[in-house]
Amino acid sequence: MTESTNFQTRQQQFSQRAYQQVADRLQQEKDIQEYKSFAKRFPTLIHTCGLAQSLSFAQAKGKDAYLADLAAVANMTSEGSNAIDSQARTAGLPEYMRLTRLLLSAANWLKRFSEALIPDQAEDEGASDASVP
Amino acid sequence: MDTPLKHSRLYWLHALTPVHVGVGRGLDYIDLPIMREKITHWPIVPSSAVKGVLRAHYEETENSLVDVAFGSGGDSDANAGSLNFTDAHIVCLPVRSLYGTFAWCTSPMALRRFLRDITTYGGDGAGLEIPAVANANASITSSDTALAERNTVFLEDLDFSNTASEQAKNWALYIARSVFGESSWQEAFVSRFIILSDDTFNFLCDTGTEVNARIRIEQETKTVVPGALWYEESLPAETLLAGGVWCERLYKGRAGSTTADELFSQYCCKPLHLQIGGNATTGQGQVRCIFDSEAAKP
Numbered sequence: 001m002t003e004s005t006n007f008q009t010r011q012q013q014f015s016q017r018a019y020q021q022v023a024d025r026l027q028q029e030k031d032i033q034e035y036k037s038f039a040k041r042f043p044t045l046i047h048t049c050g051l052a053q054s055l056s057f058a059q060a061k062g063k064d065a066y067l068a069d070l071a072a073v074a075n076m077t078s079e080g081s082n083a084i085d086s087q088a089r090t091a092g093l094p095e096y097m098r099l100t101r102l103l104l105s106a107a108n109w110l111k112r113f114s115e116a117l118i119p120d121q122a123e124d125e126g127a128s129d130a131s132v133p
Numbered sequence: 134m135d136t137p138l139k140h141s142r143l144y145w146l147h148a149l150t151p152v153h154v155g156v157g158r159g160l161d162y163i164d165l166p167i168m169r170e171k172i173t174h175w176p177i178v179p180s181s182a183v184k185g186v187l188r189a190h191y192e193e194t195e196n197s198l199v200d201v202a203f204g205s206g207g208d209s210d211a212n213a214g215s216l217n218f219t220d221a222h223i224v225c226l227p228v229r230s231l232y233g234t235f236a237w238c239t240s241p242m243a244l245r246r247f248l249r250d251i252t253t254y255g256g257d258g259a260g261l262e263i264p265a266v267a268n269a270n271a272s273i274t275s276s277d278t279a280l281a282e283r284n285t286v287f288l289e290d291l292d293f294s295n296t297a298s299e300q301a302k303n304w305a306l307y308i309a310r311s312v313f314g315e316s317s318w319q320e321a322f323v324s325r326f327i328i329l330s331d332d333t334f335n336f337l338c339d340t341g342t343e344v345n346a347r348i349r350i351e352q353e354t355k356t357v358v359p360g361a362l363w364y365e366e367s368l369p370a371e372t373l374l375a376g377g378v379w380c381e382r383l384y385k386g387r388a389g390s391t392t393a394d395e396l397f398s399q400y401c402c403k404p405l406h407l408q409i410g411g412n413a414t415t416g417q418g419q420v421r422c423i424f425d426s427e428a429a430k431p
Contacts (some may be wrong), residue, residue: 043162044364048343050290093269093291097336104340108162120360 002132011105014073018109022067023118029065033121037112043107051100053087059085066110073106137255140380140393142401142425146178146221146409148362148374150419151343151367153409154178163344165365170222175186175243175338176368178409180218180376186409187422191400201384201391202400212384215317215396221374222246222247224308225326226334228341230289233279236327237308237373238288238341240334241266244304247375254377256425261307264294264328271295279324286327290340293329312423313371314404343367367417378424397424 008064019113022039029035067078067084076083080097084103092100152167154177159166170177188203204214224247225237241263251258264272271286271293280299281284286293305326310318329337349361376400380393401424410418 006236044344044346047340047342052290093293094332096291097332100336100340104162111162 002068005116011109013075014106014109015112017073018069018106018113019117021072022110022113025065026068035066035119036114038063039107039110042066042070043104045109046100046104046107051096051103055085055088055111069110070106073109074102124128138253138379140252140378140397141377142397143250143254143256143311144183144218144221144374144376144378144425145224145376145421145423146183146372147312147405147421147423148368148370148372148419149421151417152372152410152420153176153184153249153365153367153412153417155365157272162364163366164363166267166277166295167342167366167368173242173338174335174343175223176342176372176374177223177227178221178374178376180220182409183221183376183422184214184216184218186407187400187405188292188365190405190407198391198396198399202396215383215393216378216379216394217382218378219250219374219376222250223338223372225373226337226341227369227371228288228337229412230280230325232282233325235371236280236286236288236325236357237322237371238329238334238337240329240331242331243334245330250375250377254379254425258307260303262300263299263305266328266330268330269330270295270302270330274298274305274323275328278327279321280327288327288339291333293333298328301326302330308373311425312421341369343369349400365412 026032035094038061042054042058046129049057055067071077071084074084076087084099087099088096146186153165154168155165156168158164167176168179169175184203188199191199200212202216204212222243224243225239228238229236230236244261245263246262248258250256251261256330266272269422273281273286273295274297276297277415279282281295284294286295302323305323306319308326313319313322344364344366346366347363349358350356351358380396381394383391404424405422407420407422408418409420412418
């Protein structure tokens with residue numbers, strides 16, 4: 001049964017894809033702690049700096065694996081490898097706002113499953129339930 | 134026009150520093166988010182916070198009718214408060230601007246709901262009309278506003294063409310007179326007031342709030358405690374929110390010969406400097422609370 005006929009919520013679909021991407025990444029990625037650290041910071045970066053700037057920052061820092069996962073969770077892989085970045089740069093205002101919300105939501109799921117699936121290391125700096133006051 | 138509630142008035146909250154009225158632990162990418170209204174997802178300050186802070190203020194300074202106004206607990210002699218507060222809803226969200234430093238942003242739907250509050254709680258909304266604003270456009274008070282340059286307004290990383298409108302100016306003057314006592318602040322507000330489309334305002338209410346990373350330091354090593362980094366959200370300084378307060382009935386057991394007018398003149402009249410929400414020791418939650426200046430309506 002396809003997703004469209006399964007009447008799943010958007011969040012359910014995002015969570016399924018994010019789970020799969022992070023689970024696969026856990027098997028392949030050498031520096032998985034670095035991936036996790038970036039996944040935890042990226043949604044807040046979009047919030048504080050804006051989508052276009054955040055995507056450029058990720059590209060500049062060589063976070064191609066993360067960006068590929070983000071595109072997969074947002075279901076934008078069929079639009080080409082640079083779809084997210086080019087759309088963020090060229091979209092009109094309403095589309096830019098929609099794209100920001102879409103990718104914030106996708107990034108949030110990547111953060112969640114990075115926290116859930118990738119084990120902590122002692123030097124990892126991410127928030128945990130115990131640390132939030 | 135709706136009939137105003139008896140014995141009612143508007144109140145304003147003007148954030149002087151960031152305000153964190155939180156919901157506890159969030160499941161989103163922000164660990165400690167602020168409270169939001171369900172149907173709009175716009176930030177609110179809940180009535181319980183407003184009422185509790187007012188009560189605490191008056192308990193320290195004057196308390197002869199505090200129990201009548203705000204209620205009291207106890208097994209045998211409890212009573213409800215005679216003053217009823219609504220949540221404070223957002224009216225203007227400050228957003229970083231390339232010109233004019235920042236803009237006080239609102240939207241047609243935010244104003245439409247606020248106009249209903251003005252009418253309900255006995256304010257004078259004469260001459261206030263709701264403008265239509267298209268996406269990617271903005272309604273400003275005049276062409277020589279502090280925000281516009283070559284007919285464009287730049288907020289955060291969003292660009293808007295703009296149109297000066299009499300409706301925006303009337304709203305700006307109304308809010309400026311209600312909130313800002315000094316004429317220089319009134320002018321500063323009018324020059325930075327802008328009405329955006331509802332969709333854009335929604336977007337800015339989600340992404341235009343302040344989100345700060347906080348850490349805890351290990352005293353021995355002076356480094357971050359492992360895992361002790363979290364993100365918390367605040368309403369930015371200069372946010373304007375408004376709500377209503379009314380007195381439907383007095384709880385006579387304690388009230389004696391007190392009248393609703395007396396309660397209003399004692400507790401809902403003079404401007405107050407209050408601290409509301411969490412993180413007080415880090416300078417958050419400083420607000421001005423301003424009540425509609427007119428006498429309580431009969």
